[in-house]
Amino acid sequence: MTAVHPLHSICPYFAMFPPGFVERYVLAFTEPGDVVFDPFSGRGTTVFESLLLNRRAYGLDINPVAACVSGAKADPPTVAALLRRIAQLREQFSDMGVAQVPNTEFFEACFAPSTLKQIVFLRNSLNWTSSKVDRFIAAMALGCLHGESHKSLNCFSNRMPRTISTKPDYSVRWWAANGYEAPVRDVFDILAAQVKFRFARGVPSISGEARLGDVRNATAMFRKLQGAVQLVVTSPPYLDTTDYGEDQWLRLWFLGGAERPKGRIFADARHGTSQAYWAFLTAAWTGIAGLLAPNCTIVIRIGGMSFAPADLEEGVYTSLRNGLGCNSLEIVQPLNVSEIRNRQTNVFRPGTKGKRVEYDFVLRAA
Incomplete structure (x- = not known):
């Protein structure tokens, strides 16, 4: 197994699987030039690792944070273009100032005043949906927006997890109780430093694509891939584990969303x-059935606190048979079960230490 490429960690994401997980199945079930697809692309691990292995790779996610990060990694711009744009943004910020910053207790405690002005300027200036240069800068900013700033100089915020955004009221109370203050960044x-670090090992020789959209419309959105996908590697949202609208709320704000968390805003x-x-x-x-080639291998990592193992297996098998319209499923590899360890929320949100388990399915429609 090769060393992990620094672009993989541009922005952490909830329930992300490691690059080695993707590498194992891409090498086992595809050849160079084959098509790999992830209908729940998250931070783009499947797409980017597949591109590194010279496979054509595509992804889809309904969450703008995921679509921004996955899209940035699927089709990165050049280092020169990024550094020029960052220099341009710096000059524009110096010349033009910044629009009014959010006037809330959370934002005042989360970011130093000078840092918040720069963040708001970027939020208002970056056109991440139509410019791949701006999208990449936005993805880097999302990865730096919050985190353990007492451990890393790359985090813009007061102390927070990197994976999720803690709620405003809880955050303010926690910072005040511990005497934590936002760092000046x-x-x-x-x-600019992130660009040089992330591109230290170059980029894949081919580019891919990751889109913002609903998985249930995947076949219509990727018409050019109909019948062409040889491998799916994905991790659907876990039942009762996270609400992406709430837990990614600060990153969603940076991409144009609300100043407060809003739950259940995504259909998946x-x-x-x-x-x-x-x-x-x-x-x-x-939604993805029309994209799959005959004998397509489907790799699913899934979990949830509410499932007994037998119920989870039955649910996966039944949903696949009914969704893909097949009579039976070929079990390509035995079911693998693993415990989720070292979750960052254990430090920042008391009461989250219960044991959680993930299951890996490797199947083919028959």
């Missing part, structure tokens, strides 16, 4: 019942 300096976020969850996944598999 120069956002432009950090972004956390579901309250197993019945609704399996209905959603059935519809998701229907």
